[in-house]
Each structure stands twice: as C-alpha cells, then as structure tokens.
Amino acid sequence: MPKVTVHRKAHFNAAHRLYRKDWSDEKNFEVFGKCSNPNFHGHNYDLIVSVTGEIDQETGFVMDLSILRRLIKSEVEEALDHKNLNIEVEEFKNLNPTAENISVVIYNKLRRHIPNHLELKVKLYETARNSVSYSGN
DSSP states (O other): OOEEEEEEEEEEEEEEOOOOTTSOHHHHHHHHGGGGOTTOEEEEEEEEEEEEEEOOTTTSOSSOHHHHHHHHIIIIIHHHTTEEHHHHOGGGSSSOOOHHHHHHHHHHHHHTTSOTTSEEEEEEESSSSOEEEEOOO
16 A cells, blocks of 8 residues: 655744853853743744655545644643743653754644654744754654
8 A cells, every 4th residue: 555644734932042041141042042032032933744655545634624623622722732842841841942842842832632654744834944844863
C-alpha cells in the first residue's frame, strides 16, 4: 500500500520572551536581542501538521482530517492562542519558548493522540521567513 502524507494548517497568536532566568538582562540581550524584551513580544504563528502512513483500505484515509482538526484545536490552539507562553503555558514555565521548543511541545501534545503506526511532523512558522520543523528525532 502506498504511503501518503496529509497536512492540516493552523494558526495561533502568542506572546513570549526569550531569556534565561540565570543570566543577566545584558547577557540575555546579547544572545536573544530584542526578543529578550522584559515586556514580551508576539508572533502570528502558522503551523502545518503532517501525518504520513498507508491508506486505510476501508476509509481511503491516512487519517481522518476532521479528527486531526479537532486535535489541533484542543491541543494547540486552545492551549496556546492569545497566551503569554512564559506565564500562562505550563510547559514553558522552565523552558525557553523558542520556536524550536514550541515545535517540540506541540509535537508531544499531538503525538499522544495519533496512532503510533502513523508518522507525525510539525512545521512551525514564527514569521513568514523563519520556520522550524520537528518529527520526533
């Protein structure tokens, strides 16, 4: 059976501050620049969730996209949209909310709900020009 990848695009807005608590403000600014602003800053994130697997003989689906849509809504959009990641999202209480770390958190949230025989990849656009992707390794 052929392997096919299905994609679902999503969007959320969130604020964050890139910094390490154990560094001075000067060191944080040196490493993270204006992204270390103590008053935070925000992004309009775009997310593409990709699921790869064999086509199911009964349904013709790799994964029902309505199920994936609901998972993204509950696990990502409701959890992160219009939030200050540093303050309001438990996963980032002690984890710097870089795009890299956000993509891993999103992957882990979704992976729990997607059958293991399906491959999962998340691609997160922090800006139109900057993106990261994570597929569990």
